[in-house]
Amino acid sequence: MGGLVERLRRGLPEGAVAVDPDVMAAYAHDMAGFCEAGEPAVVVFPETVAQVQHVLRTATELRVPVVPQGARTGLSGGANAVDGCVVLSMVRMNRIVAVDPVDRIAVVQPGVVNAELSRAAAKHGLVYPPDPSSWESCTIGGNIGTGAGGLCCVKYGVTSEYVLGLEVVLADGRLLRTGRRTAKGVAGYDLTRLLVGSEGTLGVVVEAVVALRPAPEPQLVLAAEFGSVDAAGAAVCEVMARGCTPSLMELMDATTVRAVNAMAQMGLPESTRALLLVAFDGPDRRERLAEVAEVCAGAGATEVVPAEDQAESDLLLQARRLSLPAMERMGTTMIDDVAVPRSRLADMLNGVAEIAERQRLTIGVVSHAGDGNTHPVVIFDSRDPDETGRARESFDEIMALGLELGGTVTGEHGVGLLKREWLARELGPVGLELQRQIKAVFDPLGILNPGKTF
Template sequence: MTDLVDRLLRELPAAAVVTDPDVLASYRYDMAGFCAAGEPAVLVLPESVEQVQHVLRTATELRVPVVPQGARTGLSGAANAVDGCILLSLLKLNRILEIDPVNRIAVVQPGVLNAELSRAVAEHGLAYPPDPSSWESCTIGGNIGTGAGGLCCVKYGVTSEYVLGLEVVLADGQLISTGRRTAKGVAGYDLTRLLVGSEGTLGVVVEAVLALRPAPEPQLALAAEFPSADAACEAVCEVMAGGFTPSLMELMDGTTVRAVNAMARMGLPESTRALLLVAFDGPGQVAEIAAVAELCRAAGASEVVPAENQAESELLLQARRLSLPALDRLGTTMIDDVAVPRSRMAEMLRGVAEIADRYALTIGVVSHAGDGNTHPVVVFDAADPAETERAKVSFDEIMALGLRLGGTITGEHGVGLLKRDWLARELGPVGLELQRRVKAAFDPLGILNPGKTL
């Protein structure tokens, strides 16, 4: 421990190397529940790429594990400490280095907040579309690490589609550049895409070239209440089959609607079994909202409320933004992240409801319905060992259900510690072995975020 700290201090200022036990304790976990965390040896907060390289060279020489961290808003345990590790916080690498309106790119360091980047590019009439729910507090580096999504994915896609190039420090301290700054480029293997979503197991991102889009018009939304989740999912399928491309399409089940009502007194009917929110941000949005309203009525909606302006749209979308806080008020929560084909989302919601009944638990579901990404939220009393165990079992059954329906165990939250065993089931033995070989090529000593994902 003393040797490690002394070596780090050779090229790092004293303020960047932290050994205070209370501070270390506060950095041990991300926001995932039921994920173990070890005891770190030291926390390092570098302010330059060269300092990150020094940390990785030191770790390699001393064979010390390194756990890269952003804002620790993740939900999979990927940023949790392991015993004896260096916690490598990238929060101080937080500069927007360039915004280029002609080439529609931004060059940023990993500690830049998602919302900070969005506001900065908006001044140039541009937008960075990936918008995780935690966009006010999560970092671009963390978004890249998990391959984050967000509410607008149905139209604009996820983080991997906007990362053009990366500067990455490898386990041995070497700095590599991947990708490009151009609109097109297919030279060699796509290492950039490989690194996005790798959760700090292949290298440490210290700079990113991100694609931007012209800022869209403000969204116009509608809310449709349904007597069943099946009817709401039928409406989702009809909207997508009808050739529409909403900027947002979110679904809340009856459990979530009741939780939001209890917290915010929004006046949603208690008889609502599903609430579908659809928004458009293009020039034809008024006509599109009217057409989708008719599709919702035809699918069995009991009430359809189209917004007439942006202010009304924001009021309608408020229910979705309150979903997770409302469910949090009911007890301890475990948030699942299972994506299935849109056409099988009704089966997914029915299956989750059956699991909730079987284990006598409250499980609310909020979904990015436009891309089939469901977030079942298991609510339980953490002080009750029996109920806690039922919650864990139900969480696993939800993932198994998603795989049976042709889905994936994670659409945007990552694997981390929480779903490591499930990744092996999804990939199969050959796929898993190939991924382990890739890991070994980047990190032969296995010091980068060990025990995560694979």
């Protein structure tokens, strides 16, 4: 691969090409378990669009695979290297080009961290709503690649609803511009939506135009304890059936609650079987919380506690954001991402509990209850081959359960390596064939993130 490295260096600045084994090992994978990672030939850190084009042109000429990466916080193996590839890290393209409060847009490079964009927008009284749990470290490019969601999706939606336009370098180095900066626009096929969630298999995003929204009033949060998952699920359904639009509605099962308490000593009620957090951020938020408190009590909540102020609300939200780190302290974790209709949320959680009992494993579930997106977290000892095998089986059983309930195998984490087989089952043969044909149009040589999704 000496020729590859030398050719890459001709169009990249000093320090932008890394072949050190330790660096390449660090950039070989994301945060997913159970996903193989190959050995890259080189890791490159471009700083301009022209440099990205140089990398892709070189890779095309030499028929070398390219694996685009953001902050590598993904949970599906979508950023994992393949043997002999160019790892294309976009972290140095991290400039916020513009924030426009009139058109309510931001123009950003892919390496901009989600939280940095939020802080820049806040200076203009605006907000970028998609807020993955890793928002302090994940990048906008990575969010676009996976179609990321977050805690506030129930009211504000996911990444795909905020990406208005893209600049994308194709596999052969050509620069594609899609979408618009206007509030409306329906010219031609919606290539922007096609590229969002494509996990780097169609092109490399080098700039994005994203929509901003006026910053809402601070959220007030209500916590409701339930003695059963069924009662909590009934409350979720009734809240939505009444036409309420909470800014957040999250559900933590008993395993998750205990894990958070063990990590942060937050004093959450460990007697509960399901802890529901509901928030509103509008001017009538106290009235709406009172309505939801009534709904929860009617559904059988054992206790309902509305936050009195912003500090209490922030504490409850911190408990939710600590859920995944807290469960990671209990052992090796395999984080699933199955979304089901809201009406089947309780069925999903009860089914996961049955799988955990049958497989003799601990599985905690935290979910974006407002949109039915569940994150079952399988906890196991990776040093124990038998337990590791049961963890893998439980993961597959959880995905099968999600499809059986009318859901999808990924709501926001993407397919990557982890769920290729399950994507094929969900799409069916016709859908899978068409998606492969689309891939071939954008990337006829198949060099962009090969082996991912299909």
